[in-house]
Amino acid sequence: MVRAGLRAFVAACLLALAGCGDTSGPVPQRTGPADLQVLIGSSGAAETKAVTEAAAAWAATSGNTVTVIPAQDLDQQLGQAFAGSSPPDVFYVDAARFADFASVGALEPYADGLPSAGDFYPTLRQAFTYQGRFYCAPKDFATLALQVNEDLWAQAGLTAADVPRDWAQLTAVAERIAAKGITPLVLGDTVERIGAFLVQAGGWLISPDGTRATADSPENLTALRYVQQLLRTRLARYPSALDTGWAGEAFGRGLAAMTIEGNWIRGALAGDYPGVRYTVHALPAGPAGEGTLSFTTCWGISARTPYRAQAVAFVEAMTAVDQQLAFASAYGVMPSVTTARDRYLQAFPADRAFLDGADHAQGPVNAPRMGNVLSDFDTQLQRLVVADPQAILRRLQRNMTAALR
Numbered sequence: 001m002v003r004a005g006l007r008a009f010v011a012a013c014l015l016a017l018a019g020c021g022d023t024s025g026p027v028p029q030r031t032g033p034a035d036l037q038v039l040i041g042s043s044g045a046a047e048t049k050a051v052t053e054a055a056a057a058w059a060a061t062s063g064n065t066v067t068v069i070p071a072q073d074l075d076q077q078l079g080q081a082f083a084g085s086s087p088p089d090v091f092y093v094d095a096a097r098f099a100d101f102a103s104v105g106a107l108e109p110y111a112d113g114l115p116s117a118g119d120f121y122p123t124l125r126q127a128f129t130y131q132g133r134f135y136c137a138p139k140d141f142a143t144l145a146l147q148v149n150e151d152l153w154a155q156a157g158l159t160a161a162d163v164p165r166d167w168a169q170l171t172a173v174a175e176r177i178a179a180k181g182i183t184p185l186v187l188g189d190t191v192e193r194i195g196a197f198l199v200q201a202g203g204w205l206i207s208p209d210g211t212r213a214t215a216d217s218p219e220n221l222t223a224l225r226y227v228q229q230l231l232r233t234r235l236a237r238y239p240s241a242l243d244t245g246w247a248g249e250a251f252g253r254g255l256a257a258m259t260i261e262g263n264w265i266r267g268a269l270a271g272d273y274p275g276v277r278y279t280v281h282a283l284p285a286g287p288a289g290e291g292t293l294s295f296t297t298c299w300g301i302s303a304r305t306p307y308r309a310q311a312v313a314f315v316e317a318m319t320a321v322d323q324q325l326a327f328a329s330a331y332g333v334m335p336s337v338t339t340a341r342d343r344y345l346q347a348f349p350a351d352r353a354f355l356d357g358a359d360h361a362q363g364p365v366n367a368p369r370m371g372n373v374l375s376d377f378d379t380q381l382q383r384l385v386v387a388d389p390q391a392i393l394r395r396l397q398r399n400m401t402a403a404l405r
Contacts, residue, residue, distance in 0.1 A: 027304050034064045034310035039081070039088040041074035041297070043264075043331060050330035051318075058317045064310055082106060085304070089311050093136060093300035095127040096364040096374075099210065101300065102130035103368035108301040109135045110312050116319060119337040127363035128298045130210070136298035137319045140333035142262040143357035144196050144292045146284065150277040152257040156180045163281050167200070167226060170284045174235035177257050185236040186247045186256035187227075190378040193247070193260055196293050197223040199362045200286025205400065210367040213400035216393045222287060224389035231385040238382070252276055262295060263354040267332045280353045294361035296336065334358075369403040 038055060042048040048070045055066040071077045074092060081087045093101055101107050111117060111134040117125075124138040148163060156177045164170035174184035187193055191205075198204055203219030206212065214220075230236035237256065244250040251259040252273030259265075260283065269276050283292050299315040301308065317323060324335035325343055334355055335344055345352060365374060376399060380392040 027306055027308075029308055030306045034089075034307035036064060036066045036090060036307060036311060036314060037069065037088040038066055038314075039069045039071055039074070039077065039091040041092045041094070042070040046331040047327075050327055054318060054323055054326070055314070058314060062310075062313065062317075064314075066314065087302040087304055089302055089305040089307055090314060091300050091302070092139070092297045093128075095294075095296045095298070095366070097371075098128055098135070098298065099130055099366050099368040099370070102133075102135055105303055107135050108303045108305065108308060108311075109133045110301055110308070110315075111135055111137050111298075113312070114316060114319075116316070116337060116339075119339050121336060121338060121358045123294050123358060123361045123363055124296050124336050126208070127294070127296055127366060130366070136300045137315050138296045138298050138336035139319065140324065140327060140336050141294050141296035141358070142264060142334060143294050143354050143361050144193065144260055144262055144283060145353040145357060146281045147251060147259050147261060147265060148279050148281060149251065149254065149257050150279060152177070152182055152254065156182055156257060160279075163279075164284045165282075166285045167287075171230070171235065174230070174258075178233075178235055183234070183237050183242065183250075183256040185230065185258045185260070186239055186242060186244075186250040187230075187236045187260055188247045189238040189240070189382045189384075191374060191381065192293065192295075194224075194227055194381055194384075195362070196260065196283055196291060197227050197286060199291030199293065199360075200283065200288060201226075201291075202286070202288030204362055205396070206365050206367055210365075211404065213397050213404060215400055216390075216397035219288065220393055221389055224384065224392065226286075228384050228389055251278075263332065263334060263351055266351075280350060282353050282356065290360045292357040292361050294358065294363050296363065367400075367404060370400070373399045373403050 040051055052068045055068050059066045078091060111128065114137060117134065120138055124141055125134055128134060128136050128138060158173065158176065162173055164173045177184040198220050201219045201223035203217050203223060205215045207214055239245060239247050239250050242250045242255045244255065247259045248261050248265050248268045250256050252269050282290060299318060301311045305311055319336065321337060321340045324337065324340050327333055328335055328344060329347065341355065345355065377396050380387060380395065
């Protein structure tokens with residue numbers, strides 16, 4: 001959901017662009033050593049430590065200084081910083097929020113000039129491309145895959161050969177699991193999980209160029225009707241129906257045989273449910289073939305920084321293959337460049353399904369002013385078991401079209 005801080009930031013920038021982009025003229029650039037301020041939305045202590053140490057190493061060899069600031073609330077702190085005309089030089093930008101920043105001129109469009117620009121996965125490049133310009137370097141990414149609880153799987157009389165490869169097999173296997181009194185699938189109740197079914201059906205919410213809503217389509221309707229049928233027959237349950245906060249918790253507690261989550265689940269289960277034995281597989285294909293969702297963050301550089309060259313050099317160092325692999329080992333992310341693929345799989349062979357998903361992954365809706373629209377869509381999806389899928393999609397189409405004007 002869009003937080004108040006970012007909503008205020010976007011509104012302020014749309015009403016008065018001073019300090020939010022390049023509308024007040026070019027920013028004088030400073031040569032020599034820089035004092036870079038880097039604001040990160042850290043996933044935890046491991047990420048904060050890894051980024052801080054990497055920044056210190058780069059500073060020591062480059063002659064610059066870097067202050068890494070772990071945000072308590074990234075959206076709010078960025079909103080306040082831009083509103084006060086004092087944004088950090090470098091900062092994390094979530095793909096779901098990227099277009100809001102790019103559309104108001106807050107970001108320096110530097111990424112096409114990186115030596116590694118062509119090495120980023122195409123879906124990640126697209127996630128940070130606005131009006132044809134590749135703005136910022138993806139720092140890492142995650143995709144969705146299918147997790148199978150080995151003990152519950154065996155309890156249902158299933159083997160590795162029964163892992164579902166398509167929707168028909170998913171339904172058939174889920175029915176066998178349910179017959180044993182086990183919840184087959186726990187599924188997150190938002191577009192960030194259910195959206196994978198849209199992609200598998202050949203649909204999505206917006207055109208590739210981010211200019212036209214495509215929510216009300218036969219493909220999306222097919223997907224929502226399929227998910228609705230899983231929910232109505234209790235072959236799938238939302239986490240709240242199992243009295244849990246998210247699907248990973250329900251899966252970790254052994255309340256469902258399958259779930260659909262990203263590679264972050266590895267760390268979550270290891271920390272909270274270390275006894276769970278599970279395997280990871282590609283998501284079942286839909287009528288249009290394989291499909292998953294990708295989640296990524298970029299290294300944004302402020303359009304108002306006086307240290308553009310130094311900031312770009314910092315990002316180059318943070319996205320180098322060796323550095324990305326070090327981050328992967330430190331806090332469980334997947335490198336954003338194809339050139340790190342083989343070495344990553346050597347280190348983390350169990351993550352192959354996640355990494356293979358990059359070839360058919362759909363990134364977030366890449367258009368500004370979509371936060372409230374997608375929050376409303378999530379609210380409708382939470383009622384999918386009793387709602388009309390066609391009405392949900394028509395409502396979303398209207399709301400997206402209005403926001404795109």
